[in-house]
Every structure is written in C-alpha cells, then in structure tokens.
Amino acid sequence: MNEPKRHHFLPVFYLKNWCNEESGKLVEFSTPFMNEIKPRRVHPKGTGYIDKLYAIEGISGELSYAVEKNFLSPVDNKAATACQALLSGGPVHPQDRRAWAHFIMTLLLRAPREINIIKDILRNLESGTVSGLMNFVIRHAPKEFHSEAGQAFEELKKSAVSRSIEHIIEIMSNEDIVEKIVGMDWDVIDLSTSTHELLTSDRPVMVERGEQTGGETAISLPLSPKKLFVAVTNRLLIRQLKSQNAKNISQAVNTEIIENADKLAYGSSDRQLTFIKNRFGKRKRASVIEENLNKALKISEDLGTYLSSIDDNSMREKFLLAAKTYKDKKESGKHEFRN
Template identity: 35%
Template sequence: MSIPLKHHFVPSFFLERWAAHDGNLIQFSRPFGPELKSKPVHPNATAFELRLYSIGGLPDDLAQEVETEFFSLVDYQAAEALQRLEKGETLEGKPRSAWAKFLFTLMTRMPSDIRQYKLISDQLAERILPKFRIFYDEYMQASETRDFDELVNQVAANFTNRSILKMRSIMNNRHHIDAISAFEWKVIDTSSARHELLTSDRPIIHTNVFGHAHSHIVLPIGPNKVFLAAKDKIS
C-alpha cells in the first residue's frame, strides 16, 4: 500500500460536502497577489501540503505515522459521526468523542499551527542545549568523535523533527475533548438564507477558552448547514 504524502489539514470527506455534481468544488485563492482567482478542483486536490505532518529523519513508513495512524482514524470516525449528526441523531459515547476530537484538531492542525510548533521547538533548543557544554567538556568520552556544536545541531534537529509528536499529544488532550463533548450541540439548516455557506483553510470559529459561560464553536458543515456547540443552552 502506498504511503500518503499529501497531508490534508482540511480532510477530503469534509470538502466533498461543497462539491458539485461533477465532483469538483470551486477553490478561491490569491496565488499571485491581491487578485482573487477561482478554479474547479477535486476535494482531494486542495487543502493539503506534502509531508505536512511528517517526522523528519525517519523512513517514510515511520515518518508518516502521524498521518496514517492518527489523522486517518480521526477523520474516518468524524465522517461517520457527521453522517449521524445530519440525520438528527444525538451522539453519545465514542461517536460524540470522535466528533469532539475532530473539532479540536481543526483548531490545531493547520500549516501555520505546525510551523508554530516547530518554531517553539527551535527556540527551546537554542535556549537549553548550549547549557550542556559544561557537561560535555567534563564528561566527554574519548570515543566521542563529534564536537559539542555537532552534537547540539543533531539534537536540535531532533527537537524540531519530533515536535509533530508533541502536537499529536496536544490534540489527544482529554480535558479539551471532554469539554467540547460536554457542550450543547446543534445542527442548523440555513437553506432558507439568502447566501450559502463557505468553508476555508481555517474552517472553524471558536472562543479561545472552553470553560467560559459564553464559550462556543461554529463550523459550517455544508453550503446549507452549520454545526453549533456552546457552553450555554442554544436557543
């Protein structure tokens, strides 16, 4: 089986909901400045970056583990949960948790988020690793052929490469997932509205704090439907 190198930060199953009868959706972008361009694309051909969630320094089968073992399962379970939500079912247990986890990943899996994780890792490495020089000078083994700077560069690269694993642990945070699960949920039909809903490369709107009385999440799940979750009762 081929190893997926196209890592979707907005998954195809979700984008398909905006596809026309020919299977394509319209992508709007500004590739060359302020002018807005539009073109039809397949849902699988947008909202991705090559090797976005790859772990550097490993063979491809291991490097893509976050995509193949984590996001693939998150998105698969979310697709099933969304079908049930649309039917008006009240999700409980694992399906509810699966949809809550998907919502949380949408807040933290975008390319800018990944770059931020890596930047923080780089900054930590730059701040911490030089402090180990005194231990290197005192305890260096005679068999060690690398000088201190070489070792620091190798460890720093590992910091950055492994930051994606830290991201996965953040997205698995039960405190946040359970908080979203505890919200009141509702799917609203907007087909009578004047305009249809769009999605984007950051499709979810949310408050920064989940424990506040006015905490909420808003996610268009199609041109004519929007998912709402709120700490307070949704009227």
C-alpha cells in the first residue's frame, strides 16, 4: 500500500486560493541559499510539506501515517468545503462552521516547529518517563525481580511509541478550543479595494489577546489575496476593523504574516518581493500554543530526571514486603498477586 509520504502542514485546498487561474501555480518565497529570499512559481501540491513530518520514530507501516491519512486528510477535506462557503459570502452551515474551527485548531499545531516540540514531549513522557520509572524500580526492588521488571518495561516502551500517534491526534483535536472557536463571532473582510493583495505563510493563523483587543481574543487568517477570515469574542472588534481603510488592513496583516513566517511565505505574484525581503521572519514570536508546548516540554524533561534520581528507603521496604508476599504465595501454589 502506498502511504502518503508528503505530509502537508499547509493543505493544497488552502494554497490554491493564491494560484494563477491559467498556470495553476502560486509564488513561494523562501530562503534556500544564504538567507536570500527567492521567489519561485510552484503547484500547491509541491510546497507546504515535509516528508514524513507526522510519522513517529519507531513505528513502521500504516500506523506511522495515521496522523496524515486518518486524521488531517479528513479534517482538510471538510475544511475545503467550509472555506468555499466562507469565500462565497453565503451562509456557513453548522457542520462547516465546526469543520473550519477544527481546521484552525490543526493549523496552530501542525507546522513543523510545533510538531517537533510535540514529538519531543511525547518522547520524554513515553520513553524518558518509562526509563525513569524502570530505574526507580530497579533501584528499589530485589535483584531477583530485575530481569522480569526490565522485560515488562521494554514492552511498555514499545506500546508507548504506538500511543504517541493517539496523543498527537488528541492534542490537535482539543474539543475545548474547537468549541471556543465555534462560539466566537465570525466574519470575512473583503479587501478587494486594497492595492496590496494579502499574503500567507507557514504560520498563517494570527491570534491576538491583550491591550490591542481590550482583553478580548481575535483570530484572523488570510483566505485568499482579497479576503480575510476573522473570529472574535466581541463583535465590536469586527466593527472597528471594518471601519479601517482596506489598504491599511492589508498592510497590517501582511506585516504580521511575513514577520512571523518561519521558512515559507506565499503570494499570487512576486510584486511584493521587496516588502517580503525587508520583513521575512524578522519578528518571530512564539504563539500561545508554542509557549504552552515549551512549558510542557520542560515539565516532561524534569519528570524523567526526577524519577531517575529518587532514592526512597520506605519505598524500598514496601518493594521487599511485596516481593516476600509474592514469593510466599507462589510457593504455596497461589499465583494471584495483589498490591
């Protein structure tokens, strides 16, 4: 079976909105050599991906591609329908609204930077923590049980690797966040009168919450060169945005998108090449999601280290008592062992 090798962190349906109708291509901006921005025309299938990005080390075969094939592909398929509804200006049905909210949630987490942090967290929790527990048991349990304990923990490690796939999907489909996005006020801002087309990048979702929004939350995402998706917790923010000049909105959005780009940016043409060169990745800031992931990574690292360093005499005595009870029951023909 041919499994998907190209794992798109920017789905094809989304990038198609910047494609030239005749060529079917959009312009990709990247820094392949010496940090110099280079534009090139590409098909949306040929960009916005990394080979085996969502594959988990230690897993082979179909399970390794479960995140891309069984989770992200269905999410993207439903979001493609929702995107067309948003662009058309027609009503967005409840199922499309939920699909789009789910898609935004995945965009916040599926980029290479976030995925690599998630993988590090899972490796620490599943492997480092298991190793820490094994070291803890080995130090405190009688030597006669070391071999059996070692075998048990090796099996636990193998199953932990497989569970990593489930954990990534759970993180990307956080229902609490999806529900909050669904419940926000939505709008699509038409910027057709602006002389500057909207750009997008490998970090296309902008989340603002602070002084600029009066403590409210605002999520925005370029949908196409002329349309901007906005979701807010207070409708007043949309009215304030619509009161601004379209050119000013486009410039502000493009500045945020390009300054926060990681490796790639996109446009329908290369007319804004100078603008992109002057701003590409100049003010990268960690998203709220990335900040929380880094905190979780530090906790997972500390947990494994802590477990490996524990030396507890009272725990050692409990292990000895449990081992004696097990041995006595085994000798008497009773194979059931309870803690």
